[in-house]
Amino acid sequence: MTRTITSLNRILDVLPALADDPRIQVSFTIDEGSEFSVGVADRVRALGARMIPWSDATTTAFDLVIAASDNSDLRELKGSVLLIPHGAGYQKYSPYSAPAAGLDRELSGLAAAALWDRDRPIPARIGLSHGNQLTQLNRAAPELADRAVVIGDPCLDRLSMLARDRDRQRRLLGLREGQALVVVTSTWGPESTMGRWPTLPADLLAQLPYDEFRVAAILHPNVWAYHGSWQIEHWLKRARSAGLILIPPTGPWHSVLAAACCVLGDHGSLSAYAAGLQIPLVLAAFGDAEVAAGTSMAELGAQMPRLDRDQPLSDQIRRAIVEVDRAQLDRLADQVFARRGESLALLQGLMYKMMASTPSALPPVPEPSLTEPLSVPRVRALRAVIESNGDAATIRRLPAALSDLVRHEDLGHLVVTEGEPDERLAQNAAILVADQYMTETAAQEWGTATLSRLPGCRIAAAPVSENTIHAMLRDGRRIRASTRTRAGAHPDPGLLASALHYRLVRTRPSSLDPVAVTLGTTAVMVEFESTQ
Template sequence: MPAPATPATSPDDESQPPRDVLLAVRSAAALHRLLDLLPVFDGDARVRCRFTLVPGSAFDADALSAVVSSGARCLSWPEAASRRHDLILTANPKGELAALRGPKVLLPHGAGFNKALADEGSPHLPSGLDPAFLLTEDARPIAALHALAHPDQVARLAAHCPPAEAAALVAGDPTLDRILLSLDRREAFRRALGTGSRRLVVLSSTWGPESLLTRHPGLPARLAARLPHDAYQLALVVHPNEYSRTGSFELARRLRPALDAGLVLAGPFEEWAALLVAGDTVVTDHGSTALYAAALDRPVVAVCDGGGELVPGSPMARLLAAAPRLDPSGDDAAAVLTAPAPPGPGTRRFAEAAFALPGEALATLGPELYALLGLVPPARPARPRPLTALPAAPRTPAAFAVLVRRAESNGEDPDTVTIDRLPPWTDRPYHHLAAEYGRAGIRQAQSAALLYRRATGAAAAPDAWHHEDRTAADWLDEALADHLGCRTAAVVLSPTRCLVRRLDGDPFTVLIEPHRAAGRVRRTDPAAVLSAVHARLGTGPAPDGPLTCRIDGTPYRAHLTMATEADLGQLV
């Protein structure tokens, strides 16, 4: 390791000008890697961080946008190349890095080296270990420090690019450390996402021709059409390069059916990591996200094999070889996603071959970076920042195709109804369509056998008083009269109370009990219970006792009573 060019100065020495740290970025993915490292300099006025965009990347537009949106100072490439920097940090060795003057520190931009790209560098060599990018024209290493996450990566670096081994350091992974630090936020993340007791299935797509979204672009929608909404929540993690290549508008357009069915779409920075913390299962291709999921011992299900891009014998190749397979048609999704884990060690063992020194990346790298800067590190140890960003909670779908199963055939209580709710465009046969008034389109509202709305509270803003209110009873009458397919109309008054009227009957109140077990209280969407009520009332008069609504295997008791004047008169 080269000696610092200037004498080391202590944190209390303010006589020296600040050291310039340049973050050289080629893509948004590389930028995010560097941002996870920057807490090593938190609170130190002796260090000044600036960014520049290394030309030549197909994904540089989003990288520049991400830098600008962060509020960081950005140097133009000519300006960055015209001066010497005290330290240059980069997470991608490609491009015109040789034009930048100053000691360079290279970090991986993924979980190891599991992918080989045939259209750049040396064919069949793992991306990130290619001498074509790691050495200068005179065969010297480009990096003064090559930070790696595991000793095996050092051995692979030595095998593919021997001159670079001398600069290698096993330092762990700053991104993994942020994820591990945030594990205690799982419950808060799930609450913010509205997951509840559902199984959160995270789909992960890398970029390129072998990615999940390229190979199986309809998979999110197919899974949404087969996995009941009240049992599963779907989320999608998309590689930042795919965001850059496709654009967020076009990506959302392609995913619109799945998004309308409740799919959570992660943004390209730390939202993906929060989904891993919150998630229960990861369905993946050969992208790095799968190894981060394995580091949390999450079950991993493979839907793509990586084709010629996957490096044989790599940690990712071993993980995918051992993972259960999901049929891209989605027909076996429920069985695969709920299958018990095989006996023995979980998926973490595959991540242990990719990540070393968990929790120690900043503590390991900090002294090395400060030595290159010629500064004495602060006495306060650097700590990673916990994850804070979450995807926006999805909107509840505005309409459902409802599958109904009655219990008489199983010898159970005839007043037990099992409900599965799927998107209206599912190819499975269903009992009735349920639509939310004011959110579903007019065709769905007119076709729905069950039409419901959710009551709203009084608005506080003075401008909002200039409107006409109606009572819940009036709205029930109008809904049944104005919508040809409507057989049951309902108003959700609260999470535990609804007002319901059949086309040929009087209104009544439905009181919903939460499910209590093992010290936990579980609630469900009242609209799901309304579908059970609608199905039961379609076969005869209201039950004498409580109606049991089984939703995601959980029984909820619904009590049907005569409607009260207070419920009838509530404003909606």
């Protein structure tokens, strides 16, 4: 039984425990009483799963009912109910539970409506990710403590599997060797990362060198359901044009989190999962009033560093990556997740016991996440800031679309690739780069036309091979710039053109001597040759 994309995602983490058994027919039903039910039915259909109407489900006898939501009419379903948390344990107060005089607030996942039908207990078993969550269950319903079972966390186990294959996940995400992936995670509500700091993705992209960092954002499915995908993308339009990898609620967020070098989170479950993977974690927000006192999430909030919006973000992130205390993260995770690596096996044994059946002999295996390369946004306008030292240069590139968000003493020169939708950037470009390979003859014709169309442009450069460009200069010269870097390595056409710009503009007297260029963690030697 599912109600939201969040609860559906958790159930999908659990179901591999029932795989490969032709005796079991899995059916999905949706209790659509939530404002966050948008998209659930479409997602189930996309899976190709059998879906039955709620009205039929309430008149059908099931051997097992799996629920990851406490805000549902579980009392109407006939069958042995397994209630599991829809996140990293039972850590937060229910947003639908207001404080009352003399009464404790209800915990999310353990609302009385899901636990009791008048005096009849509803769940036959209540899954806990850690034994210490018995404290929360005893507070909510001490009579049900004997129904609690520690099941670990199948989501963390899946993430851990992906983290062991981290290099492959990074390749599928389009990350280059040496690039650090910074992941912004946000739960929902006004105290979340995006609620408190909605410009954080853009602020990061404006300050983090493009060739050293990539930025991804994983927003809680409720954010998508409430506002709609168009609105989310509309709010983040400039950030996406500057390279933000915006992950939809259906994934592949597992792969993105497993590939992260640093997570900027809040009081949502993904912060706990980051700790479980020992990924450097900095809190961009934290809803202290929403987190139950004495829980492991409250402890995480007390111990993790906070992101300071008044200090350079790049310095804070570099420091978090270098100074990470993995032992501290592991200790925090130990308070949230028990029986790590065993969750599916525990769930398999529990669910078959609840069905009075015997499991298959095959051990359950988590589902993979990303199996094909992810389409990532291409940044077509970059400002290249160069620090020079004679025959060597360090180039730091930043998305031009966000130049107004930061103060730079030197904005460098503007490099724009064909297809940039903002014509103002093309008109102000020092360098325009063709977005497809050409012959040198075609490159010369294209360059002449480009310089004629854009009077402010100094260099029109077209790639003629993987590591070579043909450049047309404003004064009529034609120059070939190339590097002998191994195939598939860093030097894109814009970098080669920036190295040429450095030689012609920044060195006195200008020359075509080779220049050693450092870009992030990559160093290349760029050579030049006049073709006329």
